[in-house]
Amino acid sequence: MTHIKSIFKAIAALIKYKVSLAVTFTTVIGYLICSHGFHFEILTLMFSVFILAGGASALNEYQERAFDAKMTRTKNRPLPSGHISPKNALIISVVFISLGLIFLYFLFGFITAFLGFFNIIWYNLLYTKLKRITAFAVVPGSLTGAIPLLMGWTAAGAYVFDTAALFLAFFIFIWQIPHFWLLMFKYGKEYEAAGFPTINQNINSWSLKMIIFSWVLATSFSSVMAAFFIGNISIPFIIAIFVLNVLFIGIFVKLSFADAAELNLKKSFISINVYMFLFLLMLSIFQLLTS
Numbered sequence: 001m002t003h004i005k006s007i008f009k010a011i012a013a014l015i016k017y018k019v020s021l022a023v024t025f026t027t028v029i030g031y032l033i034c035s036h037g038f039h040f041e042i043l044t045l046m047f048s049v050f051i052l053a054g055g056a057s058a059l060n061e062y063q064e065r066a067f068d069a070k071m072t073r074t075k076n077r078p079l080p081s082g083h084i085s086p087k088n089a090l091i092i093s094v095v096f097i098s099l100g101l102i103f104l105y106f107l108f109g110f111i112t113a114f115l116g117f118f119n120i121i122w123y124n125l126l127y128t129k130l131k132r133i134t135a136f137a138v139v140p141g142s143l144t145g146a147i148p149l150l151m152g153w154t155a156a157g158a159y160v161f162d163t164a165a166l167f168l169a170f171f172i173f174i175w176q177i178p179h180f181w182l183l184m185f186k187y188g189k190e191y192e193a194a195g196f197p198t199i200n201q202n203i204n205s206w207s208l209k210m211i212i213f214s215w216v217l218a219t220s221f222s223s224v225m226a227a228f229f230i231g232n233i234s235i236p237f238i239i240a241i242f243v244l245n246v247l248f249i250g251i252f253v254k255l256s257f258a259d260a261a262e263l264n265l266k267k268s269f270i271s272i273n274v275y276m277f278l279f280l281l282m283l284s285i286f287q288l289l290t291s
Contacts, residue, residue, distance in 0.1 A: 015054030023053040030152025052100025058093035142176035167229035178215035
C-alpha cells in the first residue's frame with residue numbers, strides 16, 4: 001500500500017497537479033461565464049482538461065529534467081530525484097496528452113481540441129525552448145495560460161473570437177507576467193545557475209520591483225475594463241471589482257516595498273494569485289445570478 005501511495009504521489013508531482021488544477025479552473029470559468037449555468041458536461045470538461053494539462057506538465061518535466069536537477073527548488077521533482085524514469089515520464093505524458101485531446105475532440109468538438117493541441121505546441125515546443133534564450137520568454141509564454149479559458153468558452157458552444165472571451169483571455173495573459181516575474185525575483189539566482197537567462201541579470205532589485213508593480217497595475221486596470229466587454233455587468237459587480245482592486249493594490253504595495261523582502265515576496269505571490277481567483281470567481285457568480 002505504501003509503495004502504491006508513493007507511485008501516485010510521484011505521478012501527481014510529475015503532472016504538477018496544482019498547476020493542472022489551476023488550468024482546469026480557468027477553463028471552467030470560461031465555460032460558466034459563456035453558458036450562464038452549470039451543466040453535467042462540465043465534469044467531463046474538467047477531467048479532459050486536467051489530464052491534458054497534466055500531460056503537458058509531465059512532458060515539460062521530461063524536457064527540463066537536466067535543468068531541474070541543478071536547482072534547489074526543483075531538484076526533488078520525480079525525474080531528477082529518480083522516483084520516475086525519463087522513459088516512464090515520457091510514456092505518462094504521451095498517454096495523458098492523447099487521452100485529453102481525444103476526449104476534448106469527441107465531447108466538445110474540433111475547435112476546443114485544436115486549442116488544447118495548440119497550447120501543447122506553444123508551451124512545450126516554443127516557450128520551453130524560448131526561456132533558455134531570453135528572459136522575456138514569459139511574454140509570449142503567457143499565452144498558454146489564456147488559451148484554457150478560450151477552451152472553456154468554445155466547449156460551451158460559443159465563438160472563439162467572441163469579444164468577452166478575448167477580454168478574459170487578455171486578463172489572464174496580463175496577470176501571468178507579474179506572477180512569473182515574482183518567481184524570478186525570488187529564484188533568479190537558481191535559474192541563472194541552471195543556465196537560464198533572467199531579467200535579474202540586467203536590472204537591480206528595485207527596478208524589477210517597479211516593473212512587476214507596473215504589470216500589477218496593468219492587471220488591475222484590465223479587470224476594471226470588464227464592464228466594457230462582458231454583457232450583464234451590474235452596478236454591484238462594478239463596485240465589488242473596484243473594492244477588490246483597491247484592496248489588492250494596497251496590500252501588494254505594502255508587501256512588495258517593505259523591508260522583509262523574502263517573507264513579503266511570498267505573500268505578494270499569494271496575493272496576486274488570490275486576486276485572480278477572486279476576480280474570476282466573482283465574475284462567474286454575478287453572471288450566473290443575472291442570467
